[in-house]
Amino acid sequence: xxxxxxxxxxxxxxxxxxxxxxxxxxxxxxxxxxxxxxxxxxxxxxxxxxxxxxxxxxxxxxxxxxxxxxxxxxxxxxxxxxxxxxxxxxxxxxxxxxxxxxxxxxxxxxxxxxxxxxxxxxxxxxxxxxxxxxxxxxxxxxxxxxxxxxxxxxxxxxxxxxxxxxxxxxxxxxxxxxxxxxxxxxxxxxxxxxxxxxxxxxxxxxxxx
Ligand code: PRP
Ligand code: URA
Numbered sequence: 776x777x778x779x780x781x782x783x784x785x786x787x788x789x790x791x792x793x794x795x796x797x798x799x800x801x802x803x804x805x806x807x808x809x810x811x812x813x814x815x816x817x818x819x820x821x822x823x824x825x826x827x828x829x830x831x832x833x834x835x836x837x838x839x840x841x842x843x844x845x846x847x848x849x850x851x852x853x854x855x856x857x858x859x860x861x862x863x864x865x866x867x868x869x870x871x872x873x874x875x876x877x878x879x880x881x882x883x884x885x886x887x888x889x890x891x892x893x894x895x896x897x898x899x900x901x902x903x904x905x906x907x908x909x910x911x912x913x914x915x916x917x918x919x920x921x922x923x924x925x926x927x928x929x930x931x932x933x934x935x936x937x938x939x940x941x942x943x944x945x946x947x948x949x950x951x952x953x954x955x956x957x958x959x960x961x962x963x964x965x966x967x968x969x970x971x972x973x974x975x976x977x978x979x980x981x982x983x984x
Pocket of ligand 2: 969
């Protein structure tokens with residue numbers, strides 16, 4: 776069974792409050808999502824392996840550390856996942872970025888895949904799949920199936936807000952993928968929106984309706 780990590784860092788929680796607020800306009804919403812994504816990237820990379828190296832400072836040689844292990848690939852789920860990419864790249868600038876395009880059919884709530892473009896060295900990377908919202912879980916589950924089908928194996932899922940229903944579905948279908956969120960909310964409404972959530976993440980990020 777995969778683990779669920781809730782990032783309770785005060786800065787993340789403070790910014791999430793403004794992200795949720797209906798008073799927050801597109802420009803500020805985008806900036807806040809970017810900032811929270813960077814803070815979450817800091818937390819999600821805590822367990823990256825290090826290797827000891829020797830470095831020569833202007834004064835002496837010493838032992839120090841560099842990242843070891845596989846390189847990282849980010850995979851935002853289009854479109855709303857795009858809003859978190861730049862924030863993460865501030866901390867992991869060498870990450871390659873793949874894209875998986877999915878939208879939820881408004882009637883069935885099931886995801887429809889319309890675009891996939893991933894790094895060519897997929898087997899040599901660890902992946903972080905990014906989407907602000909884990910609602911029914913359909914989109915994340917489908918995106919991760921799509922990644923695994925193409926050879927990815929070590930995958931983490933990073934979202935701002937998750938519903939219990941989405942977590943349950945993810946854990947059932949991808950028990951090997953840990954989930955990292957800023958909040959687990961109460962429930963889904965009859966239209967598949969997270970309550971209280973933040974509304975429609977894509978529309979709020981891009982100013983559409
Ligand atoms: C939203 C969100 C997730 C999905 C979550 O995207 O960004 O991808 O819904 O819902 P689920 O867990 O029930 O699948 P949406 O389909 O609205 O597309 P968009 O990002 O293009 O706005
Ligand atoms: N997608 C969103 O953007 N918001 C939700 O609450 C659920 C799915």
